[in-house]
Amino acid sequence: MKITKDLYQGSLTLLLDYYQLTMAYAYWKSGKAEEEAVFNLFFRKHPFNGGFTLAAGLEYVVDFCSNFKFSKEDLNYLGAMKNQDGSRVFDKAFLDYLKEMDFSCDIDAVEEGTVVFPNEPMIRVKGPLIQCQLLETPLLNLINFQTLIATKAARINLSAKGESVLEFGLRRAQGIDGALAASRAAYIGGCSSTSNVMAGKLFGIPVSGTHAHSWIMAFPSELEAFEAYAGAFPDKTTFLIDTYDTINGVKNAIKVGLQLREKGKEMLGVRLDSGDLAYYSNEVRTLLDKAGFPDAKIVASNDLDEHIISSLKNQEASISVWGVGTKLVTAYDQPALGAVYKLAALKNSKGEWEPKIKLSQQSLKINIPGYHTVKRFYSKDKAVADMIHLEGQEYTKGSLVIIDPSDQTRRKRIMPAFYQEEELLKPIFKKGKKKYKLPSLDEIKVKAKKQLDSFDKTHKRLVNPHLYPVGLEENLHHLRMELILKSKEENGAD
Numbered sequence: 001m002k003i004t005k006d007l008y009q010g011s012l013t014l015l016l017d018y019y020q021l022t023m024a025y026a027y028w029k030s031g032k033a034e035e036e037a038v039f040n041l042f043f044r045k046h047p048f049n050g051g052f053t054l055a056a057g058l059e060y061v062v063d064f065c066s067n068f069k070f071s072k073e074d075l076n077y078l079g080a081m082k083n084q085d086g087s088r089v090f091d092k093a094f095l096d097y098l099k100e101m102d103f104s105c106d107i108d109a110v111e112e113g114t115v116v117f118p119n120e121p122m123i124r125v126k127g128p129l130i131q132c133q134l135l136e137t138p139l140l141n142l143i144n145f146q147t148l149i150a151t152k153a154a155r156i157n158l159s160a161k162g163e164s165v166l167e168f169g170l171r172r173a174q175g176i177d178g179a180l181a182a183s184r185a186a187y188i189g190g191c192s193s194t195s196n197v198m199a200g201k202l203f204g205i206p207v208s209g210t211h212a213h214s215w216i217m218a219f220p221s222e223l224e225a226f227e228a229y230a231g232a233f234p235d236k237t238t239f240l241i242d243t244y245d246t247i248n249g250v251k252n253a254i255k256v257g258l259q260l261r262e263k264g265k266e267m268l269g270v271r272l273d274s275g276d277l278a279y280y281s282n283e284v285r286t287l288l289d290k291a292g293f294p295d296a297k298i299v300a301s302n303d304l305d306e307h308i309i310s311s312l313k314n315q316e317a318s319i320s321v322w323g324v325g326t327k328l329v330t331a332y333d334q335p336a337l338g339a340v341y342k343l344a345a346l347k348n349s350k351g352e353w354e355p356k357i358k359l360s361q362q363s364l365k366i367n368i369p370g371y372h373t374v375k376r377f378y379s380k381d382k383a384v385a386d387m388i389h390l391e392g393q394e395y396t397k398g399s400l401v402i403i404d405p406s407d408q409t410r411r412k413r414i415m416p417a418f419y420q421e422e423e424l425l426k427p428i429f430k431k432g433k434k435k436y437k438l439p440s441l442d443e444i445k446v447k448a449k450k451q452l453d454s455f456d457k458t459h460k461r462l463v464n465p466h467l468y469p470v471g472l473e474e475n476l477h478h479l480r481m482e483l484i485l486k487s488k489e490e491n492g493a494d
């Protein structure tokens with residue numbers, strides 16, 4: 001296997017769980033494959049005990065769906081699967097059916113860079129049951145990770161309060177795509193650059209960096225190492241000063257900074273990668289200022305995350321650029337977002353949508369049934385509440401109540417007439433045809449910033465964030481309650 005050439009063999013369609021194929025086969029056998037269904041992709045809880053989540057990964061979904069086709073190699077592989085008695089797992093006729101299958105679903109989704117909340121559909125797929133089911137795991141795979149990392153990056157950037165955050169994660173990322181997708185999502189979440197050159201090449205993310213301890217160690221002395229680096233990159237001099245002794249290190253940096261100044265060049269700054277970053281950054285700042293380098297920046301790195309950055313800010317550390325790797329790209333404290341993909345409605349023989357419910361002992365896990373959508377209400381530029389409602393359901397523009405799906409005693413009265421409304425789900429595919437112009441990565445990044453700015457800071461704080469109101473429109477709430485009771489009765493649940 002040559003990973004550079006052979007890994008995906010031009011088709012990602014088998015990037016699914018085996019049970020999707022067995023269900024697909026059984027839907028086909030039982031004549032249900034072409035029934036029309038609606039599935040929703042949503043998560044139940046914000047990651048990192050936070051108060052918001054930043055959507056990312058849709059561009060990958062668009063690409064995946066646009067190329068959804070079982071290749072000859074895919075079908076050969078499935079055709080060779082055998083049961084214990086030597087018979088084929090999948091009939092030849094079924095494989096012929098898969099061969100002819102063209103992606104024909106409608107997909108509506110929140111755009112990348114949108115702030116999203118638990119229970120809201122992030123992606124809604126409507127189409128033949130078999131196709132909807134085949135999309136389950138790839139969509140989750142593509143959305144869960146990038147949304148997680150974009151959210152982590154947003155939290156880190158919010159802690160840095162507008163100062164630059166450089167993403168340094170490649171060396172500790174989870175493999176190749178874990179690194180590339182993380183660099184992309186980190187940029188959406190607000191990082192200003194990546195150290196990952198391939199992500200720079202593939203996505204157009206600005207690349208940046210300093211140098212390593214090994215550079216210093218490769219020379220007889222730190223001073224000579226700084227001089228050599230300044231010789232090679234007189235315009236890009238950020239010296240790593242903690243290899244031997246941070247205070248001596250900054251003194252050496254100042255010496256080389258003065259030499260550069262004589263040549264009409266300016267030292268950009270220094271980097272600290274160990275020790276007490278509050279203490280050393282302040283000592284180093286004082287020395288740089290005294291030596292006439294008030295504009296030289298202090299970059300800090302070393303296992304940083306949003307909590308340490310926020311603590312360093314509270315300690316009034318003199319750091320103005322933050323290099324963050326491991327804890328960002330691995331989402332260290334919560335390595336997965338738990339988005340799920342559930343059937344919400346199925347069309348009956350009369351052509352009506354039948355809402356579907358899944359019961360659970362945990363009320364948090366009972367899905368929102370029906371063919372529904374989500375609206376956001378804004379007062380001026382501030383988001384005030386989100387409402388999930390049945391598609392096509394009329395609701396009053398006067399006073400209405402929205403009800404929290406996980407606690408029906410939490411209700412909020414809103415007056416839609418006073419607000420601007422935004423439909424969060426945008427049309428992406430209609431009957432398998434792409435209807436959406438993909439924004440550039442920079443446009444997504446700008447959108448993410450604007451979205452985050454439209455939420456009150458109480459929803460964005462790291463500790464015990466204030467809950468943003470998301471509720472079901474009353475008719476949908478009643479439908480859900482009725483279905484829960486009916487399903488409990490019919491299925492003999494306690």
Ligand SMILES: Nc1ncnc2c1ncn2[C@@H]1O[C@H](COP(=O)(O)OP(=O)(O)OP(=O)(O)O)[C@@H](O)[C@H]1O
Nearest residue numbers: 273274275276277278279302303304308311312315
């Ligand atoms: N003033 C500070 N307040 C809070 N956390 C800090 C402060 N200074 C450094 N840290 C963090 O404390 C941790 C220190 O880790 P550790 O003790 O392993 O590093 P170190 O010994 O300083 O450096 P290294 O092991 O890389 O030489 C890092 O996560 C760092 O970001």
Ligand SMILES: O=P(O)(O)OC[C@H]1O[C@H](OP(=O)(O)OP(=O)(O)O)[C@H](O)[C@@H]1O
Nearest residue numbers: 168273301302303304323324325326327
């Ligand atoms: O700490 P992170 O957020 O992951 O940022 C990237 C780290 O990678 C580099 O060193 P590396 O960790 O390889 O070695 P060192 O820390 O032992 O110097 C760099 O100096 C940072 O410390």
Ligand SMILES: O=C(O)c1cccnc1
Nearest residue numbers: 168195208209210211325
């Ligand atoms: O450029 C840097 O300083 C850098 C890059 C990757 C990891 N740590 C630091």
Ligand SMILES: [Mg+2]
Nearest residue numbers: 273301302303
């Ligand atoms: Mg390290």
